[in-house]
Amino acid sequence: MATPPDQSKPTREYQVATPLLSCAFDAGGRFLFAGGRDRGLVIVDTSSGTQSVIPGHDSWIGSIVRAGDGLVLTSDYQGRVIAWDCRNGAPQPRWTLEAHPCTIYALSVNLGSGTFASADRDGLVRVWRTADGSPLGELPRLEFPAYGVALLPDGKHLVTADRQPQKPRLQVHDLASGKVLLSVDVTELSGYRRVEDIEWGGIRGLTVSPDGSQIVACGRNGYDGPACALLYETGTGRMRQKLASDLKGGFYYGARFHPNGLLLTVGGDLGKGELRFWNADGAESKGVITLPGPATAFDIHPDGKRFAVTSNVGKGSYPDSGLITLHESPV
Amino acid sequence: MMHSQIPKSDEYQTRRRWLTGAVGTVAALGAAPLVGAAPVQPRKQLLLLFLSGGASQFETWDPKPGAKTGGPFRAIPTSIPGERIGELLPHTAKALHRLTVVRSVVSNIADHFQGHYALQSGRIAPGYPVLGSAVAKLLERPDDVLPGYVSIRRNGPKAYTDVGDAGFLGAKYDGVKVYDNLPPQNLVRPAGITTPLAESVERLRRAADARFRQRHDGRPIESYEATYQQAAALMKHREIFDLAGESSAMHDRYGRHEFGQHCLQARRLLEAGVTCVKVTHFDWDAHQDNFYWHQVRCAEFDRTFVTLLDDLEQRGLLEHTLVVVTGEMGRTPQINNLGGRDHWGRAWSMAMAGAGVKPGVIHGATNDLGTEVTEDPVTHGDLFHTYLRALGIDSRMDYTIGDQTNPVADPAAKPIEALLA
Structure with missing residues (x-):
């Protein structure tokens, strides 16, 4: 570890007028894409340090992922996906796809197979060819909204996180047959309160390990928290570890495995956020970077030496603006 | 005793059609006539669709x-040129010319319990009857058989849904609650109770009541007796609750979800002659994932609402039925x-359709951020006056009960003349 995580300082900060929900670097690492509660897509040119906003979406931008072939995919609450080509200077749209009739909650890319998956509010999960956005198929509709989706590295399986009340659910699907091979109720991340009859929790982030053997479900442990991530074995559905934040309340919104084996989680509540480093099996916190507001997303630069975090700032319980921080990786 | 006359001119115009519809309805239900045989004026009716939670x-x-x-x-075009509403209401957008929308409600109430009461009673001060109870009283006829007010809701845990009652009008006007479209329970004599035994119990009950009246104020007993009789009257017409008699296509049109089926039940109750029906649509209180919840709730509401308007119109009911769509508050701009989105009472919206209101009117406006009303502010008291006027009731009159009088509507508020037909 080059620098203890809690001593890492941001190398650059960018203010954004609206709260942010997602971010990703392009494959070359020059551009950082960020989006959130606005139609404009924020582009940070890390080589020049400039920030710009480009049009293309008609609604909030909820998910951004780095894809192969020099593309970054962005999706919005109207069901649109845009593939941005970054190989020739400034990002340009290569194709635009009206992929779903409603809000897309999540995207996932499989670099090996050249495919990506999209998941929507109606529980529809579709798989596409990344190069041209052509459809490859869709799963039988889930019974509940699909909050998360992750293609496994083998190119044959896909994991979904749905919004089943009181029992948010992870499911492993066989892409060829569409069958559900494994279903796990993640009751630890439910925040249901009978007095209001409202489910306050749910799976807010989903990722799989580089070898596909582990699934990480992010959210909050119960109604009162803390922010929490749960590690499951993909093959058996057995929960291996619970990673709980020191922060009271708030959610973990995302997790990512670092190339060196550490697991990183981001989350928080308004006025307090964090990016935390865990050892590979999640048993031990190795350090934390605190942030001024809830960290909603992050991405590790392709060189593995930097990362970017989006967080939100505001008063009371209302985020009013976003903040992008670029860090030199302490790991 | 009322001190004001109810306008009648428009009612006479629709009398023939209404009577024709009523006869058809009774025949369709296979039931005995639900009103007396004497000629009656067509009565205004009220359907309150309450979006509970806000x-x-x-x-x-x-x-x-x-x-x-x-x-x-996004915002989408509507059947009123130049006017747009939220894209989650595509069916309603096509029917906007039939609606009266108020975009300038200023209730300044951000609490479920207070909001439920105030938006139904037109008051902040406690003890006044809610809209269904008030209208049931004000449009009551001596030969009424069915209760004047029926409230349909889910048998769920939302406590604030039941806020508000008949207040000083007494339990007779509290209304009959129908849970999950089931007829009032526990009114059917259990199989093991013989007729002689049941008659004995009834004689005993009456004797106890009579003895109570000798020493105490008998009004509570009379109220409870009235409530019991209302529920029993509904039970004599259990076929009203038999939705199996509706075609599969009709179930589909209304939607097979809870709200759709409750609205179908509401139409049957209106058709059978109940004066006021309230349907509660639950779970609008979207403190988290507001946009997911509104996609779900609006999808339920949108098609069902337009189906209901169409159905009421085709059956000749809409012209004498005021349909009110409101909740207890709006939701925060932030x-x-x-x-x-959290609770917000400073600038929000509601809608009406049907009897007594001008169709195709968009009343009031808010600023660019939707944080404040900029034109024609309307209070919950103003709305209450307007509902009554639309139903042909002079909202300036008083209730006189015993030796006490109380204004029917808040004297500090007034009807919104621009909305009245």
């Missing part, structure tokens, strides 16, 4: 696309950390 005005009647407060959804 719907977001941004995602429904007053969208602000592109504004920081606007949320992720979007919270969980993607939710």
Whole structure:
């Protein structure tokens, strides 16, 4: 570890007028894409340090992922996906796809197979060819909204996180047959309160390990928290570890495995956020970077030496603006 | 005793059609006539669709696309040129010319319990009857058989849904609650109780009542007796609750979800002659994931609402039925950390249709962010006056009960003349 995580300082900060929900670097690492509660897509040119906003979406931008072939995919609450080509200077749209009739909650890319998956509010999960956005198929509709989706590295399986009340659910699907091979109720991340009859929790982030053997479900442990991530074995559905934040309340919104084996989680509540480093099996916190507001997303630069975090700032319980921080990786 | 006359001119115009419809209805239900045989004036009726928890005005009647407060959804054109509403209401958008929309409600109440009471009673001060109870009383006829007010709701845990009652009008006008479209329970004599035994119990009950009256004020007993009789009257017409008699296509049109089926039940109750029906549509209180919840709730509401209007119109009911769509409050312009909108009473929206109101009117306006009303502010008291006037009731008159008089509606408020037909 080059620098203890809690001593890492941001190398650059960018203010954004609206709260942010997602971010990703392009494959070359020059551009950082960020989006959130606005139609404009924020582009940070890390080589020049400039920030710009480009049009293309008609609604909030909820998910951004780095894809192969020099593309970054962005999706919005109207069901649109845009593939941005970054190989020739400034990002340009290569194709635009009206992929779903409603809000897309999540995207996932499989670099090996050249495919990506999209998941929507109606529980529809579709798989596409990344190069041209052509459809490859869709799963039988889930019974509940699909909050998360992750293609496994083998190119044959896909994991979904749905919004089943009181029992948010992870499911492993066989892409060829569409069958559900494994279903796990993640009751630890439910925040249901009978007095209001409202489910306050749910799976807010989903990722799989580089070898596909582990699934990480992010959210909050119960109604009162803390922010929490749960590690499951993909093959058996057995929960291996619970990673709980020191922060009271708030959610973990995302997790990512670092190339060196550490697991990183981001989350928080308004006025307090964090990016935390865990050892590979999640048993031990190795350090934390605190942030001024809830960290909603992050991405590790392709060189593995930097990362970017989006967080939100505001008063009371209302985020009013976003903040992008670029860090030199302490790991 | 009422001190004011109810306007009649428009009612006479629709009398023939109404009577024809009523006869047809009774025949269709296979039931005995539900009103007396003497000629009756066609009575105004009220259908209150209560969006419990508080719907977001941004995602429904007053969208602000592109504004920081606007949320992720678009505004779509409507059947009124130049007017747009939220894209989550595509069916309603095509029917907007039939509606009266108020975009300038200023209730300043951000609490479920207070809001439920105030938006139904037109008051803040406690003890006044809610709209269904008031109208049941004000439009009551001596030969009424069915209860004047029936409230349909889910048998769920939302405590604030039951806030408000008949107040000083007494339990007779509290209304009959129907849970999950089931007829009132526990009124059918259990199989093991013989007729002689049941008659004995009834004689005993009456004797106890008579003895109570000798020493105490008998009004509570009379009220409870009335409530019992109302429920029993509904039970004599159990066929009203038999939705199996509706075609499969009709079930589909209304939607097979809870709200759709409750609205179908509401139409049957109106058709059978109940004066006021309230249907509660639950779960609009979207403190988190507001945009997910509004997609779900609006999808239920949108098609069902337009189906209901169509159905009421085709059956000749809409011209004498005022349909009110409101909740207890709106939702905050600001979007919270969980993607939710919270409670907001400073600038929000509601809608009406049918009897007594001008169709195709959009009343009032809010600023670009939807944070404040900029034109024609309307209070919950004003709305209450307007509902009564639309139903042909002089909202300035008083209730006289015993030696006490009380204004029917808040004297500090007034009807919204621009909305009245």
